[in-house]
Amino acid sequence: MYFHVRMDVAIPPELDPRQRDELVAREKKYSQELQRAGKWPHIWRIVGEYANFSVFDVESTDELHTLLSGLPLFPHMKIHVTPLATHPSDIAAH
Template sequence: MLFQVQIAIRIPQGVDKTEVEKLSAAEIEQVKQLQRDGRWLHIWRVAGKWANTSILDLQGPEELHQIISSLPLFPYMEVDVIPLSRHPAAL
């Protein structure tokens, strides 16, 4: 099942910058592994924001929730999910 996932990171004031950098580096490695596994198909940065739009190919919403909630920056995320299905005009 395909999902379009839009993630924006919102770090509150007062959070330790070094900790945020550490979480961000760990998250990049986790997403790269999910890409190697074939589950995180695409990731694009939203220009000018700490945000991305991604396409994931997963078994269902439960797997999506497990993956997103396991990301190191999850406590600071605003997440929007759009389930996708094939369009009849798609080749």
């Protein structure tokens, strides 16, 4: 199942800079593990924002929720999920 996910990040400005750096490093490691595993095949930065558009390829909504809530930055994110379906005009789908 494919899902389009928008993630907007808002790290509290009062967070200690060392804690922030450690948190961002853990986020990068976790997200790259998911990418290597094929669960997170696409990620794009949204220009001018601390946000991204991503596509996840997972077995269920429960799996997606588990992966997203496992993100170290999850407590500092606003996330919007859109389920995706094959488009009948997609030449790659036939």
